[in-house]
Amino acid sequence: MTYTLLPTPTRLPTDLPPHAVIHADQLHKTFTLHHQGGAQIPVLAGTTLTVQAGECVALQGPSGSGKSTFMRSLYANYRIDQGAIWVKHQGDWVNLPQLPAHQLLAVRQQTIGYVSQFLRVIPRVPALEVAAEPLLDLGVEPESARDKICQLFTQLNLPERLWHLSPTTFSGGEKQRVNIARAFAVNYPVMLLDEPTSALDAANREVVMALIAARKAQGCAMVGIFHDDEVRERVCDRTLHF
Numbered sequence: 001m002t003y004t005l006l007p008t009p010t011r012l013p014t015d016l017p018p019h020a021v022i023h024a025d026q027l028h029k030t031f032t033l034h035h036q037g038g039a040q041i042p043v044l045a046g047t048t049l050t051v052q053a054g055e056c057v058a059l060q061g062p063s064g065s066g067k068s069t070f071m072r073s074l075y076a077n078y079r080i081d082q083g084a085i086w087v088k089h090q091g092d093w094v095n096l097p098q099l100p101a102h103q104l105l106a107v108r109q110q111t112i113g114y115v116s117q118f119l120r121v122i123p124r125v126p127a128l129e130v131a132a133e134p135l136l137d138l139g140v141e142p143e144s145a146r147d148k149i150c151q152l153f154t155q156l157n158l159p160e161r162l163w164h165l166s167p168t169t170f171s172g173g174e175k176q177r178v179n180i181a182r183a184f185a186v187n188y189p190v191m192l193l194d195e196p197t198s199a200l201d202a203a204n205r206e207v208v209m210a211l212i213a214a215r216k217a218q219g220c221a222m223v224g225i226f227h228d229d230e231v232r233e234r235v236c237d238r239t240l241h242f
C-alpha cells in the first residue's frame with residue numbers, strides 16, 4: 001500500500017474552535033519492524049482531531065485499526081512520522097513532537113493526564129505513594145496529596161487495608177482504581193483514557209463515569225478508548241472512527 005504523504009503542518013490553524021485545547025493535525029505513523037525484514041505497518045494516514053474543553057471524544061474502530069497508536073502519539077509516547085500535535089499548555093499552544101524533553105515533561109505533569117490500562121507498579125512502594133506521585137511532582141504538600149488520594153480511594157471503594165501495600169499483588173480492578181486515582185488527583189486540562197473501566201465491576205464503573213462527567217463539567221477535554229458500549233455512550237459526546 002502506498003500513501004501520499006502530506007507536508008507536515010507546522011503552523012497552528014487559525015480556524016480552530018474557540019475552546020479547542022488539543023488539535024492533532026494530519027498524523028501519519030508507520031511502524032517498521034527492523035527485526036522482521038523491515039516489514040512496514042502503516043497505521044495512521046492523516047488522522048486529524050480537535051477537542052474542545054469539556055468534550056469527550058471516543059476513538060472507535062476494529063481491533064488493530066490504530067486507536068492505541070493514535071492515543072499514544074497524543075501523549076508523545078510514539079513518535080509520529082508526519083503531522084502536528086498542538087496542545088494548549090499554560091495558555092500557549094505547543095507542538096508536542098517538536099518539544100525538547102524537559103518541556104514535554106512539563107506538559108505531561110501539568111496539562112495531559114493519561115490513564116493507561118495497566119498500572120506500572122514498583123515493588124515495595126505503597127498504593128498511596130504510587131497514586132500521590134503526580135501531585136508531589138507538581139509540588140503539592142505531601143499531606144494534601146495524601147488527603148486527596150485517600151478521598152479518591154474511598155470514592156473508588158478501594159479497601160483501606162490495601163492503601164499501605166504495594167499494588168504488585170493487587171487484582172486487575174484494584175490496580176486500575178489506583179491508576180484512576182493517580183490520574184484524577186490532578187486537575188489536568190486534557191485527559192487520555194485507555195479503557196479506564198475494562199477491569200471494573202458495575203458499581204466502580206459508575207464511580208468512574210461520575211468522575212469523568214465531573215471532570216468534563218470542569219472543562220477537561222478528554223479522548224478515550226472505551227470498549228464498553230454503555231460507558232462510551234454515557235460519557236462521550238462524539239466519535240472519531242478508525
Ligand SMILES: Nc1ncnc2c1ncn2[C@@H]1O[C@H](COP(=O)(O)OP(=O)(O)OP(=O)(O)O)[C@@H](O)[C@H]1O
Nearest residue numbers: 031032041043061062063064065066067068069070
Ligand atoms: N509498537 C509497535 N510496533 C509495531 N507494530 C505496532 C506497534 N504498536 C501497534 N502496532 C501495530 O499497529 C496496528 C494498530 O495497533 P493498535 O494497537 O493501535 O490498534 P487498536 O485499534 O488500538 O487495537 P485494539 O482495539 O486491538 O487494542 C496493529 O496492526 C499493530 O500490530
